[in-house]
Amino acid sequence: MQTASTNNCERMGHSQELSEFKRGTVIGFHLCNKSIREISLLLNIPRSTVSGFITKWKQLGTTETQPRSGRPRKMTEWGQRRMKCAVRSSCQLSAKSIAEELQTLHGLQISTTTVRKELHGMGFHGRAAASKPYITKCNAKRRMQWCKAPHH
Numbered sequence: 746m747q748t749a750s751t752n753n754c755e756r757m758g759h760s761q762e763l764s765e766f767k768r769g770t771v772i773g774f775h776l777c778n779k780s781i782r783e784i785s786l787l788l789n790i791p792r793s794t795v796s797g798f799i800t801k802w803k804q805l806g807t808t809e810t811q812p813r814s815g816r817p818r819k820m821t822e823w824g825q826r827r828m829k830c831a832v833r834s835s836c837q838l839s840a841k842s843i844a845e846e847l848q849t850l851h852g853l854q855i856s857t858t859t860v861r862k863e864l865h866g867m868g869f870h871g872r873a874a875a876s877k878p879y880i881t882k883c884n885a886k887r888r889m890q891w892c893k894a895p896h897h
Contacts, residue, residue: 768808771798820863827851832869
């Protein structure tokens with residue numbers, strides 16, 4: 746049995762989801778009159794998670810995960826791989842040309858803004874050179890003279 750000083754972050758990450766077996770085990774221990782603290786220590790999961798599962802089980806009568814709200818992603822993993830290949834083959838492509846390429850070659854209907862968002866998520870960022878001031882011939886001559894002159 747583990748001690749109560751174990752850090753919750755070490756035990757279970759924020760994005761992990763418990764298996765159906767572990768969720769059933771939590772309910773089984775609850776039905777055997779084990780406390781939330783005891784269940785937490787035995788299964789090595791946070792007390793808040795145990796409490797949440799028991800509450801959901803009492804309200805819904807099931808331990809299955811409920812569907813999450815939110816819009817599904819437009820790009821699949823396959824589409825992301827295609828886009829990454831297109832960008833790596835030619836780094837100078839615009840988002841519009843990448844979107845057109847994905848539409849013609851792979852049949853993906855995707856907008857340029859979605860392409861930009863996905864590329865940013867992958868770590869690709871468009872960078873433009875800084876604008877340089879217009880240098881006249883007179884200014885160029887002065888600069889050259891300044892460079893040649895001894896500096897104090």
